[in-house]
Amino acid sequence: MRVRSNAQTVLRSPDRPSLQHRSAVPALSKRFTPEVSVELPSVYDAQVSPDGALVAFVVADNFRRGGITAPKMPPANIYSVPATGGPTKKLTNSERSDTMPRWSPDGSSLAFLSDREVDGQRQIYVLPRHGGEARKLTDVQGDIPSPRSLSPMSWAADGCFISFLKVDGETDEDLDRQSTGADEIVFEENHRYQRLWIVNVESGETRCVSPDGLQIWEATVSPDGARVAAVVSDLPYEGDWYLNRLVVFGIESDQVTVLYDEKRPAAKPEWSPD
Structure with a gap:
């Protein structure tokens, strides 16, 4: 049997004593709409360290921002958290895209991809296990x-x-052609x-x-x-x-x-x- 009042809900059953339950769900400040959902960050690419003690993961915007000055990739940073639970630690602090954390075999370092120097051109960086200054490894084009x-x-x-x-x-030839305004793309020819x-x-x-x-x-x-x-x-x-x-x-x-x-x-x- 269920009895309702303004303050609480009382649940009764023949074989159990009364159980009082007050709602612990706070009122939402605004409706959950598609616009709200795209503002929520994505959490993905969890990587457990070789010793099983830490988990590195990425927190990123869902979409890249619009506009001429917007970066080519959604902003993203790398975090870590103890595998047994505890506070998270922000390992990178970039306004660009830091993604793809990968532990070294001994667990002392994390390799990751970042376009922090040139917008859209990712390079490989290596970061100490607990954070600090990242060291740039590659300087490639493509x-x-x-x-x-x-x-x-x-x-x-x-x-x-x-x-x-x-x-x-x-190639240099590609760049020369683009400088003259020849920017056509020929299907499956290049x-x-x-x-x-x-x-x-x-x-x-x-x-x-x-x-x-x-x-x-x-x-x-x-x-x-x-x-x-x-x-x-x-x-x-x-x-x-x-x-x-x-x-x-x-x-x-x-x-x-x-x-x-x-x-x-x-x-x-x-x-x-x-």
């Missing part, structure tokens, strides 16, 4: 992508280098490949390690750091993903071995621990 279900960069097992995917940047690169964590030396003429859709470096398993195609366009194949090539060699080349596309290769 997009370092961040697809939803794939990580564009990963640490080598020994922590010596970071591998990452990068799309070919604009082959701009996505390639695999590595950067030495100590020196910052950066080089491309994937064979020429291959579009690298996904890649994973072997535990010994000597070989790469990759999903590739001969051309860099979206439709070519459906014609992909799985290959292995050496970090120091252009020799390519095909492991899988069937009618159905390959995806997400992973090395065994040994």
Whole structure:
């Protein structure tokens, strides 16, 4: 039986004593509308440290702001929180986009992507575990992508280098043509490949390690750091993903071995621990 009053709700049942319940939900200051929802930040890409003690994650605006002076990417920063619960700590404080935190194998550092220097041009930075000054690792031209279900960069097992995917940047010829007002885009005629690169964590030396003429859709470096398993195609366009194949090539060699080349596309290769 339920009895209502202005102050409280009293619940009664035949086999239990009375239970009094006062509503603890505060009145909303305004209605939850689509406009309110887009103002709420997104929390994503949680990464647990190797020792299981900390979780790094991204807090970002849902959308980039409009206007000529607005940044090309939604503002985002990286935070950490103890895995057992506790206060969060803001690890980066950028007005641009700091995303994709990835722990080093020993858990002492976080690599992440940021366009803090040049709007829209992401580079790799490394940050101490508990925050501090980030050190810029790369100085490349061309997009370092961040697809939803794939990580564009990963640490080598020994922590010596970071591998990452990068799309070919604009050539001097492209820039010269644009300076004259020739900005047309010809469909599937300008082959701009996505390639695999590595950067030495100590020196910052950066080089491309994937064979020429291959579009690298996904890649994973072997535990010994000597070989790469990759999903590739001969051309860099979206439709070519459906014609992909799985290959292995050496970090120091252009020799390519095909492991899988069937009618159905390959995806997400992973090395065994040994």
